Amino acid sequence: MKITIFGSGYVGLVTGACLAEVGNDVLCVDIDENKIARLQKGEIPIYEPGLEKLVTKNVAAGRLIFSTDIAAGVAHGLFQFIAVGTPPDEDGSADLQHVLAVAESIGSHMENYRIVVDKSTVPVGTADKVRDRIRSVIDKRGVNIEFDVVSNPEFLKEGAAVEDFMKPERIIIGTDNPRTTELLRALYTPFNRNHERIFVMDIRSAELTKYAANAMLATKISFMNELANLAERLGADIEQVRVGIGSDPRIGYHFIYPGCGYGGSCFPKDVQALAYTAKQSGYQADLLEAVKSVNNRQKEVLFKKIHRHFKGELKGKNIAIWGLAFKPNTDDMREAPSRILMETLWAAGASVQAFDPAAMDETRRIYGNHSNLKLCASPEETLTNADALVIMTEWNVFRSPDFSDIKASLKSPVIFDGRNIYDPQRLSREGFTYYAIGRGETSV
Ligand SMILES: NC(=O)c1ccc[n+]([C@@H]2O[C@H](COP(=O)([O-])OP(=O)(O)OC[C@H]3O[C@@H](n4cnc5c(N)ncnc54)[C@H](O)[C@@H]3O)[C@@H](O)[C@H]2O)c1
Numbered sequence: 258m259k260i261t262i263f264g265s266g267y268v269g270l271v272t273g274a275c276l277a278e279v280g281n282d283v284l285c286v287d288i289d290e291n292k293i294a295r296l297q298k299g300e301i302p303i304y305e306p307g308l309e310k311l312v313t314k315n316v317a318a319g320r321l322i323f324s325t326d327i328a329a330g331v332a333h334g335l336f337q338f339i340a341v342g343t344p345p346d347e348d349g350s351a352d353l354q355h356v357l358a359v360a361e362s363i364g365s366h367m368e369n370y371r372i373v374v375d376k377s378t379v380p381v382g383t384a385d386k387v388r389d390r391i392r393s394v395i396d397k398r399g400v401n402i403e404f405d406v407v408s409n410p411e412f413l414k415e416g417a418a419v420e421d422f423m424k425p426e427r428i429i430i431g432t433d434n435p436r437t438t439e440l441l442r443a444l445y446t447p448f449n450r451n452h453e454r455i456f457v458m459d460i461r462s463a464e465l466t467k468y469a470a471n472a473m474l475a476t477k478i479s480f481m482n483e484l485a486n487l488a489e490r491l492g493a494d495i496e497q498v499r500v501g502i503g504s505d506p507r508i509g510y511h512f513i514y515p516g517c518g519y520g521g522s523c524f525p526k527d528v529q530a531l532a533y534t535a536k537q538s539g540y541q542a543d544l545l546e547a548v549k550s551v552n553n554r555q556k557e558v559l560f561k562k563i564h565r566h567f568k569g570e571l572k573g574k575n576i577a578i579w580g581l582a583f584k585p586n587t588d589d590m591r592e593a594p595s596r597i598l599m600e601t602l603w604a605a606g607a608s609v610q611a612f613d614p615a616a617m618d619e620t621r622r623i624y625g626n627h628s629n630l631k632l633c634a635s636p637e638e639t640l641t642n643a644d645a646l647v648i649m650t651e652w653n654v655f656r657s658p659d660f661s662d663i664k665a666s667l668k669s670p671v672i673f674d675g676r677n678i679y680d681p682q683r684l685s686r687e688g689f690t691y692y693a694i695g696r697g698e699t700s701v
Contacts, residue, residue: 258282258444261334263359265292265323267303267418267522267589268376268411269340274308275422277315279447285323286330296323304588304615307419331366336444339387340376340411344526350537351380351530360387363404364394372437373406378471378527380534381464384408384431407432407441408460410467415521416586423448428455431463468534471527472545477512478519479551485515485695486558495695496677515694517649517675518556520583520592525552556597559647559675562692564605566645566671572606577639577667580650580676581613581620588615590623594675595649603629610639614652640666651676660687 258281262273265287277283287293292302299316301309315321324330331337341355356377363373373391375384388406395402408431413421425448430441438457442449449455458466485495495515503510519525528549535542567574583593590596593616599609608629613620617632624630633639636655640646640663648655656678664670664687671690672679684691 258336259334260284260336260338261286261330262338262340263330264339264341264377265296266340266342267305267415268413269338270303270312271305271308271413271418271422272338272340272376272411273321274311274315275419277321278311278423281320283321284330284333285321286325286327287323288325290325293323293325305415305418306586311419327362328366331363331371332368335370336372336374337363338374338376343377343379345529348533349529350533351378351526353379353383353386356383357386357390360390361394364391365398367395367402367404369402371404372440373404375406375408376411378410378467378523379464380530381461383464384460405434405437407437408463409441410463412467412470415589416584424451425454429463429466430455430457431460432457433460468527468531471523472531472548474512475519475524475528475552476544476548478516479548479555481513481515482518482555482694483551488695489697492697494697515677517559517694518552518594520594521589522591525592556594557601558694559598559673560601562673563602563645563647566690566692571602574607574644575642576602576607576609577643577646578609578611579636579639579646579648579655580652581611582616582650585650585652586615588619590616590619598647598649599630603627610641610643612636612639613650614654637662637666642668644668645671645673647673647675648678649675651678660684660689664688
């Protein structure tokens with residue numbers, strides 16, 4: 258099938274590569290000329306395991322092409338995927354300018370029947386807006402061309418995006434007519450062989466399903482962080498509580514890890530956008546507001562622990578940070594808790610020496626040559642002359658370090674672990690002062 262994908266970011270690029278992998282003829286269009294030039298040279302602008310191999314293979318096979326030519330994009334695919342960003346607007350709502358710009362482009366250039374597929378995460382009612390925009394542009398052109406708009410939200414996880422796309426847990430198709438249902442079913446058949454994963458529903462329910470999923474996951478995290486803060490005050494160990502509650506299948510072990518807050522391009526903005534949508538519809542979403550504020554507070558917890566440990570004297574302190582990306586296996590720094598920590602440390606007069614296995618370039622892009630930031634070539638290098646070590650991202654490479662080396666390098670043996678990856682008893686035996694999240698130490 259012929260497919261055009263607008264937006265070659267985390268979602269668009271993975272979607273394009275995976276749809277090409279199963280034999281489709283995919284054209285990826287982006288307005289970012291630099292991004293497209295890099296892709297055309299075979300460079301992958303993001304870190305995503307398995308993606309480079311997939312892109313290279315499908316480009317070589319002629320099934321995957323990158324372009325900035327919007328008209329060519331509209332002419333190419335029966336399916337016109339919209340996979341552009343929907344960042345938060347100032348008021349917390351999802352900013353639809355990129356989505357509607359693509360709708361405008363499709364309306365301006367289309368000559369034949371097209372299925373417009375909303376893959377971006379968009380508020381309920383956006384498919385109607387996309388349809389209205391395309392319709393008004395077509396009407397202005399004085400032509401009569403049929404098109405459909407469907408909602409097909411994406412659930413891939415950064416860090417496992419290719420696998421998630423190839424073996425999805427669900428494929429949500431929000432549609433209002435049988436014609437598009439059949440065509441979308443055919444498109445997704447290669448990803449639906451093992452068992453039925455396709456859920457066809459009305460468009461608004463599909464749009465809401467995506468927000469509901471992310472809001473539920475964010476709620477689980479904020480719930481555990483709330484409990485972790487409580488555990489600190491009560492002298493309990495949240496990790497023991499976690500396994501205790503996870504054993505109940507109604508609760509389960511997934512996604513109940515306490516930590517230094519959730520980040521990334523999705524949870525923060527989607528919880529906020531859903532709360533905004535609720536308000537717009539006259540409903541005060543108290544739970545969503547709480548999920549958001551618990552998370553904002555949680556992103557400050559490590560700084561508060563560091564501040565207290567050093568008795569407020571952070572000026573001139575050197576803090577080593579392991580992990581900058583908002584989670585392992587990605588280079589995505591959007592809303593990463595590490596950013597809040599670094600910025601508050603800087604504001605307090607401290608310096609940062611940091612290492613991340615994938616997000617160094619992205620950190621450099623965001624902070625440039627910040628005078629209080631040293632990006633190091635290895636985890637070990639961050640420890641030289643450092644007053645403390647902070648774990649911000651639970652990359653595998655940080656899980657089993659040589660603690661005696663760490664102790665020898667740090668000025669004083671103190672670790673702040675924002676992901677609870679170490680054993681407090683072991684660290685105490687090794688002679689460290691160890692602060693984790695919700696593990697019994699005095700609360701901040
Ligand atoms: N990143 C994720 O893990 C993830 C997962 C599921 C859903 N989503 C949703 O998917 C959407 C895209 O997210 P992302 O992380 O891939 O964003 P991204 O910022 O990585 O990529 C968006 C791309 O769209 C391009 N773009 C903007 N306007 C355009 C236009 N008019 N025509 C063509 N290209 C244009 C940008 O240049 C950019 O390359 C968002 O709505 C997001 O919420 C993201």
